[in-house]
Amino acid sequence: MHGHDDANLAASTIAVSAGRPKRSPDAPLNAPITMASAFIPGGNSGYGRHGNPTFNSFETVLGELEGGRTLAFASGMAATTAVFELVPAGGIVVAPQGAYNGTLTQLADRARRKTIKLRLVDITNTAEVTNASKDAALVWVESPTNPTLELADIKAISKAASATGAAIAVDNTFATPLRQKPLDLGADIVVHSASKLLSGHSDVILGAVVTNDDRLFNALAKQRESLGSIPGALEIWLATRGIRTLHVRLDRAEANAREIYARLSKTKDIVHPRYPGFGTIVSFEVKAGADIAQKITETSELITYTTSLGGVESTWERRRRIPSEPTTVPESLIRLSVGIEHVDDLWDDIVFALKIAR
Ligand SMILES: *Cc1c(COP(=O)(O)O)cnc(C)c1O
Numbered sequence: 030m031h032g033h034d035d036a037n038l039a040a041s042t043i044a045v046s047a048g049r050p051k052r053s054p055d056a057p058l059n060a061p062i063t064m065a066s067a068f069i070p071g072g073n074s075g076y077g078r079h080g081n082p083t084f085n086s087f088e089t090v091l092g093e094l095e096g097g098r099t100l101a102f103a104s105g106m107a108a109t110t111a112v113f114e115l116v117p118a119g120g121i122v123v124a125p126q127g128a129y130n131g132t133l134t135q136l137a138d139r140a141r142r143k144t145i146k147l148r149l150v151d152i153t154n155t156a157e158v159t160n161a162s163k164d165a166a167l168v169w170v171e172s173p174t175n176p177t178l179e180l181a182d183i184k185a186i187s188k189a190a191s192a193t194g195a196a197i198a199v200d201n202t203f204a205t206p207l208r209q210k211p212l213d214l215g216a217d218i219v220v221h222s223a224s225k226l227l228s229g230h231s232d233v234i235l236g237a238v239v240t241n242d243d244r245l246f247n248a249l250a251k252q253r254e255s256l257g258s259i260p261g262a263l264e265i266w267l268a269t270r271g272i273r274t275l276h277v278r279l280d281r282a283e284a285n286a287r288e289i290y291a292r293l294s295k296t297k298d299i300v301h302p303r304y305p306g307f308g309t310i311v312s313f314e315v316k317a318g319a320d321i322a323q324k325i326t327e328t329s330e331l332i333t334y335t336t337s338l339g340g341v342e343s344t345w346e347r348r349r350r351i352p353s354e355p356t357t358v359p360e361s362l363i364r365l366s367v368g369i370e371h372v373d374d375l376w377d378d379i380v381f382a383l384k385i386a387r
Pocket of ligand 1 (some may be wrong): 104105106107171175200202203215222223224225234235236
């Protein structure tokens with residue numbers, strides 16, 4: 030592009046332009062969905078579990094946004110699993126006590142089977158994290174955490190860990206590369222649930238890992254092939270389409286989230302509103318307790334009562350209704366995923382739901 034280095038392009042421009050098919054007469058503007066389990070020998074794919082040309086657009090655009098090389102996985106948990114598989118037998122894993130429940134469930138299971146040793150830490154306490162990391166194989170960071178929205182000092186944690194040889198992986202699902210670039214902050218691996226903001230329309234389950242370390246990239250590629258945790262061509266195509274609008278969706282949903290947080294902070298029926306200053310998730314507790322909180326989520330008409338997050342439509346749920354949710358999450362905590370609707374309509378719905386449950 031006019032001799033410019035792609036690395037100097039704004040993230041919004043990369044989101045729109047990276048990973049397009051090469052321009053030539055009659056080449057399509059978007060990569061086609063390739064439905065094939067086998068390919069003619071001599072290229073990179075060969076067999077569908079080893080790769081598929083539909084992966085390239087998504088892996089290129091997310092890689093350029095994060096500043097590394099990307100591997101797409103069947104889900105966020107499949108991506109997470111591939112990273113955990115790199116920990117040597119009996120190796121120490123440090124992880125946030127407030128991490129995503131699927132991550133904690135898998136770590137606890139591995140610890141129970143003694144394939145790893147698990148150290149849960151307060152990820153906001155950098156001294157505690159770096160202390161626990163000294164003899165660790167892997168430091169798993171999630172920031173902001175789901176659903177309590179705690180922030181980690183990724184730069185300080187990475188710096189301390191690189192001195193001791195621990196690998197640092199960051200679950201960047203809530204921030205997206207538009208708000209936080211862990212590889213630039215010194216992390217070794219970025220993990221995404223692309224089911225959330227990257228895809229953005231609540232119609233895809235997909236995951237990804239990104240790294241700029243060739244040894245880790247090759248090891249993770251081998252895990253994907255061995256575990257068979259590859260995405261489907263349709264899912265990855267939809268996720269690429271989602272990333273094309275990530276910046277505009279994120280800007281709008283974030284502005285809405287900031288405004289809703291400000292209004293919630295002045296609302297007397299709720300306590301401990303949480304918002305990390307960026308992103309699209311707002312969490313809060315209900316003064317009247319868990320049953321009323323549950324009722325509130327079931328009362329809204331515009332905001333959908335459901336799990337997951339990061340879609341164009343607003344959703345909410347009381348997280349502790351899910352039995353595997355860690356007990357560190359308050360019983361009455363509602364996690365609100367703010368969408369791109371008009372903020373006043375969302376606010377009216379919140380006020381309506383809070384009132385009816387009183
Ligand atoms: C949803 C989520 C995951 C798991 O991703 P899936 O795509 O559902 O497998 C991991 N981490 C965070 C922070 C999440 O929100």
